[in-house]
Amino acid sequence: MKFTSWAIGIAVAALSAFAPANAQQASPIIIKFSHVVSADTPKGKGSERFKELAEKYTNGRVKVEVYHNSTLYKDKEELEALQLGAVQMLAPSNAKFGPLGIKDFEVLDLPMLIPSLASLRKVTEGPIGLGMLQKLDSVGLVGLGYWDNGFKVMTANKPLRDVEDFKGLKMRIQPSKVLAAQFKALGSLPQALAFSEVYQSLQTGVVDGQENTPANIYSQKMNEVQKYMTLSNHGYIGYIVVVGKPFWSGLPADIREQLTKAMNESTAYVNQISQKENDDAVEAIRKTGKTELITLTPEQLASWRKVMLPVYDEMGDRVGKQLILDIQKTVAGSTN
Numbered sequence: 001m002k003f004t005s006w007a008i009g010i011a012v013a014a015l016s017a018f019a020p021a022n023a024q025q026a027s028p029i030i031i032k033f034s035h036v037v038s039a040d041t042p043k044g045k046g047s048e049r050f051k052e053l054a055e056k057y058t059n060g061r062v063k064v065e066v067y068h069n070s071t072l073y074k075d076k077e078e079l080e081a082l083q084l085g086a087v088q089m090l091a092p093s094n095a096k097f098g099p100l101g102i103k104d105f106e107v108l109d110l111p112m113l114i115p116s117l118a119s120l121r122k123v124t125e126g127p128i129g130l131g132m133l134q135k136l137d138s139v140g141l142v143g144l145g146y147w148d149n150g151f152k153v154m155t156a157n158k159p160l161r162d163v164e165d166f167k168g169l170k171m172r173i174q175p176s177k178v179l180a181a182q183f184k185a186l187g188s189l190p191q192a193l194a195f196s197e198v199y200q201s202l203q204t205g206v207v208d209g210q211e212n213t214p215a216n217i218y219s220q221k222m223n224e225v226q227k228y229m230t231l232s233n234h235g236y237i238g239y240i241v242v243v244g245k246p247f248w249s250g251l252p253a254d255i256r257e258q259l260t261k262a263m264n265e266s267t268a269y270v271n272q273i274s275q276k277e278n279d280d281a282v283e284a285i286r287k288t289g290k291t292e293l294i295t296l297t298p299e300q301l302a303s304w305r306k307v308m309l310p311v312y313d314e315m316g317d318r319v320g321k322q323l324i325l326d327i328q329k330t331v332a333g334s335t336n
Contacts, residue, residue, distance in 0.1 A: 028063040029255065033089040034072040034081070035239075036195045038219040042277050043091055043239055044068050046147055046270035053262035058255055064089075070196040075174070083140060088247050091147055091239040095176035100139045104132045105240060107319040107327060109178040111308040114236045117148070117275060119331035124238070128326055133240070141242045144260070145267040148274035149213045149237040155202075155226035156209030159292070161300055163187070163307050172198055172210035177318055179211075181311045182235070186304075195220075202226060213237050214281035215274075223291045230294040231282070234304060241267070 031054070033047050051064035067073075073081050079096060081087050094105040107113070114120050123129055124146040133143030154160045156169060166186040173179040175192040183190040191207050195216075201207045203225045210222065211234075217223050241263065248256065285291050296304070312324055 028061055029058075029251070031062060031064045031089055032067065032072070032087040033064055033091075034067040034078055034087045035091050036070045036075055036078070037068070037216060039066075039068045040219050041215050042149055042270050042274040043147055044219075045273065045277075046266050047091070049269050050262055050266040053265055054259055057258040057262050061255060062259065070194075074196055075194040082242065082244050085244055085247060089241065089243050091241045093149070093174060093237055093239055095174045095179060097136075097240070098176065102135050102139060103319050104135060104323060106176060106178045106315070107323050108236055108238060109176055109182075110312060110315065110319070110324070111182050111235045112305050113312075113324075113327060113331075115331060117271075120148070120236065120238075121271075122330050123327055126330065128323070128330060136240075136242060137245065140245045142245050142248045144241045144243060144263045147239040147241055147267060147270045149239060150215060150274050150278040151233040152211045152213055152235045152237055153217070154209065154211050154230040154232050154234070155217060155222060155228065155291075157227045158208075159228050159294055160209070160230045160232075161294060161296065163303050169208040170206070172201060172207040178311065178315050181314050182308055185308050185311055198222060199225065211235065214278045214285065218281035218284055223285045223288065226291060228292050228294060229285060230296065232296060232301070232304065234308070 033050065035043055035047060037043050039045070039048065047066045047068070051066050054062050054064050067087075072078075072087065075092075075096070078087065078090050079092060079100065082090050094108040097103070097105050108123075114123070129146060136143045156171075158165065158169075160166060163186060166183070166188045169188045170191050171183045171188045172193045173183060173190045174195075180190040180192070191201075193201055193207065198207075198210055198212075199220050199222055202210065202222060209226065212222070214229075216237075217226075217229070223229065251259070282293070286293055316324060
């Protein structure tokens, strides 16, 4: 791993982070939970719910410090910080684990793969999802659960209805080979940017548009600098809640049990509210009158699908051809 200058500094913090978990002390065990979205999103609310439940179930033996909106670390920094022990808990999006060598989660970035939340549950809560989490062990992480963000829509300062409308547009993406391939298939120029940089980049014209969930778009006020939003639901954004394996293994068994209980309940809470949060965000954006909402016709959606489906073959060697087939089989027939 290449250590940056800031990483050397936080290594000192890592030493104190592990001490409470391995020593019998009266002071509470500190869990720093860092993430890059606002508090008023499904992930933001989920992290606060976990804090509440973790502190309750451990009778104050654990204290959770939640850092919203990239106030502690940005996208590119947080996983390295976790591996160094400077933070104890993250909830990165699916695409963030590729640089660590765990590319399986990127399968969830494939466009048009997951047709509904019901089908998503079959994947994440079944053998496929469990198997993907177990692969995190090889990079010193423990996967605790899948948190929904929701289905993505497209925004730009021009209407995006037909595939031809994407030609030449600079579209912001998370760092992801799959998402880059998706926009190249549409004829766009993918630009990888940290989440915290998206609003300013849209405002200044560094990028022309982006894809995200309505809740993320509204909470970051991206809609204020984008004239059009296409309700495409073409892909999914979710998060993998992870902790550092040394930290987790060093916790007393009873503390791990109570934190697991808190996480399971927080996961159910996030996955229950995510759809409503996104529906509410769509209506809030509609009411501003500043952004025109576009609904695709079945024919337009079919043309998007036709252009983007070859990404499956292109990315098969990266994310696993058999994994793609297994997910397609699992979600077959799921529409609700």
